[in-house]
Amino acid sequence: xxxxxxxSIVTAGLxxxxxxxxxxxxxxxxxxxxxxxDRCPRxxxxxxxxxxxxxxMGEAYxxxxxxxxxxxxxxxxxxxxxxxxxxxxxxxxAALRSxxxxxxxxLADVVLxxxxxxxxxxxxxxxxxxxxxxxxYPFEQxxxxxxxxxxxxxxxxxxxxxxxxxxxxxxxxxxxxxHGTLNPMAHMQKEISLETxxxxxxxxxxxxxxxxxxxxxxxxxxxITKPELAKHFxxxxxxxxxxxxxxxxxxxxxxxxxxxxxxxxIAAKTAYEMALVKxxxxxxxxxxxxxxxxxxxxxxxxALCPVGEGGILVESGETRLGGKIPVxxxxxxxxxxxxxxxxxxxxxxxxxxxxxxxxxxxxxNNAQVGLTHNVGGSGxxxxxxxxxxxx
Amino acid sequence: xxxxxxxxxxQFYKFLAENKLMAGKCTNCGKIHLPPRPxxxxxxxxxxxxxEIAGKGKLLTYTVIYIAPEQFQDxxxxxxxxxxxxxxxxxxxxxxxxxxxxxxxxxxxxxxxIACSHAQPWPKWPRxxxxxx
Numbered sequence: 001x002x003x004x005x006x007x008s009i010v011t012a013g014l015x016x017x018x019x020x021x022x023x024x025x026x027x028x029x030x031x032x033x034x035x036x037x038d039r040c041p042r043x044x045x046x047x048x049x050x051x052x053x054x055x056x057m058g059e060a061y062x063x064x065x066x067x068x069x070x071x072x073x074x075x076x077x078x079x080x081x082x083x084x085x086x087x088x089x090x091x092x093x094a095a096l097r098s099x100x101x102x103x104x105x106x107l108a109d110v111v112l113x114x115x116x117x118x119x120x121x122x123x124x125x126x127x128x129x130x131x132x133x134x135x136x137y138p139f140e141q142x143x144x145x146x147x148x149x150x151x152x153x154x155x156x157x158x159x160x161x162x163x164x165x166x167x168x169x170x171x172x173x174x175x176x177x178x179h180g181t182l183n184p185m186a187h188m189q190k191e192i193s194l195e196t197x198x199x200x201x202x203x204x205x206x207x208x209x210x211x212x213x214x215x216x217x218x219x220x221x222x223x224i225t226k227p228e229l230a231k232h233f234x235x236x237x238x239x240x241x242x243x244x245x246x247x248x249x250x251x252x253x254x255x256x257x258x259x260x261x262x263x264x265x266i267a268a269k270t271a272y273e274m275a276l277v278k279x280x281x282x283x284x285x286x287x288x289x290x291x292x293x294x295x296x297x298x299x300x301x302x303a304l305c306p307v308g309e310g311g312i313l314v315e316s317g318e319t320r321l322g323g324k325i326p327v328x329x330x331x332x333x334x335x336x337x338x339x340x341x342x343x344x345x346x347x348x349x350x351x352x353x354x355x356x357x358x359x360x361x362x363x364x365n366n367a368q369v370g371l372t373h374n375v376g377g378s379g380x381x382x383x384x385x386x387x388x389x390x391x
Numbered sequence: 392x393x394x395x396x397x398x399x400x401x402q403f404y405k406f407l408a409e410n411k412l413m414a415g416k417c418t419n420c421g422k423i424h425l426p427p428r429p430x431x432x433x434x435x436x437x438x439x440x441x442x443e444i445a446g447k448g449k450l451l452t453y454t455v456i457y458i459a460p461e462q463f464q465d466x467x468x469x470x471x472x473x474x475x476x477x478x479x480x481x482x483x484x485x486x487x488x489x490x491x492x493x494x495x496x497x498x499x500x501x502x503x504x505i506a507c508s509h510a511q512p513w514p515k516w517p518r519x520x521x522x523x524x
Contacts, residue, residue, distance in 0.1 A: 128458060128459070142516065144456065144485050146459055146463075148458065149454050153454050153471075153472070153473060155454075156454060157452040160496050201457070204454045204455065204457065251483070253481045
């Protein structure tokens with residue numbers, strides 16, 4: 001017996017992920033909103049939607065803050081409460097969580113949650129600097145620790161402790177790029193080989209260019225409501241049955257473990273317990289593969305495999321489409337792309353498609369239970385959600 | 392008198408400019424905070440004393456950075472690591488070595504204090520790094 005629905009997703013939308021030249025943040029978000037509205041003809045947006053939460057990490061990209069009001073304005077949703085949530089790369093995981101609070105509180109029956117980021121107009125050096133703002137400034141950034149550098153520190157520690165190899169890291173990238181070829185909305189839609197990853201230029205050893213997710217523009221959104229109202233809008237809602245969010249020290253250096261993310265473990269445990277779901281019952285998962293090592297650690301933190309065996313799991317092929325537990329069927333952050341503020345609800349968008357059998361060539365057969373794992377910074381925030389299809 | 396100075400990151404760096412690695416010890420529960428903080432996260436006390444920390448430790452993990460933000464670009468490739476000091480406290484930092492790819496987990500390092508001038512208005516912090524012993 002699985003947990004009862006907390007809220008139900010009645011529709012979802014995504015902008016094309018990639019280099020959306022000339023498109024501003026608010027315009028990208030409107031594109032995602034338009035898809036969500038079009039998918040749900042029974043929804044009357046202006047009458048039904050009572051609040052908005054929008055994840056957005058960086059005002060530095062466009063000299064534009066105040067994202068709640070800005071995106072509400074361009075989405076045609078003027079005058080409702082519209083609030084930006086910021087938790088670095090988990091900004092829209094936090095938006096979803098905030099939307100759940102709003103619905104469960106009874107203050108807003110129908111809530112638009114989403115996220116957006118416009119990144120590709122900036123140089124790699126600038127993006128590197130802006131992304132680093134998700135980490136500790138006075139000790140990490142001040143001392144030249146870059147954002148890929150933080151995950152590289154975890155990768156080295158994981159390799160040292162568990163014997164994880166660079167080939168296993170590369171296997172994550174190869175798999176997710178394969179999945180990306182099956183997703184027309186993905187930023188990168190081409191197969192890569194293990195050698196491509198291993199021979200790509202060094203970023204922060206042992207991580208190389210193809211161990212890193214993409215700098216991408218994109219937006220995503222969901223419309224959530226009380227489960228008893230879902231049928232009013234759609235015959236095929238997807239129910240959220242578990243939610244967990246946790247935080248941890250902002251500095252990676254202060255953590256007890258450098259090989260797992262405690263916030264993700266706590267968020268996952270909370271969500272599993274609420275959902276009355278065991279890890280082996282998950283049919284499809286979207287995890288936060290901002291770097292290849294992050295997906296391997298995610299497997300362990302959400303208990304898809306024993307601690308230390310994430311590298312073995314990816315090499316086994318079981319997390320590839322057709323395997324026992326396909327992970328990142330969308331292409332993940334690695335191939336679909338990582339517009340940081342948009343990622344959390346973009347993961348939920350993929351699970352919505354999978355659990356309503358709309359995932360096309362990458363559809364997981366008979367997918368009924370899904371999970372999303374969204375991480376902010378080097379793990380100072382994590383949000384985990386568990387979903388099930390409508391009976 | 393020293394204990395009247397605020398237990399802040401800014402003060403940590405002021406001590407660093409005097410070649411001193413200083414932490415705040417909670418006088419209520421005894422927890423040592425490196426970096427110092429004005430509110431004990433263990434017992435919520437605001438009473439501390441300064442304690443000097445020996446700047447020696449072992450390397451827990453490291454990476455060699457090849458792609459860096461603009462201010463660090465002329466240093467690439469450079470190594471950064473997390474160092475566990477003798478009493479279990481940890482700090483991240485650049486590891487000053489001509490052979491960054493020959494670093495190894497567990498090796499002994501010590502802190503080096505670097506005097507520097509600052510063009511920018513904020514922050515006016517000095518820098519530190521680690522070097523192999």
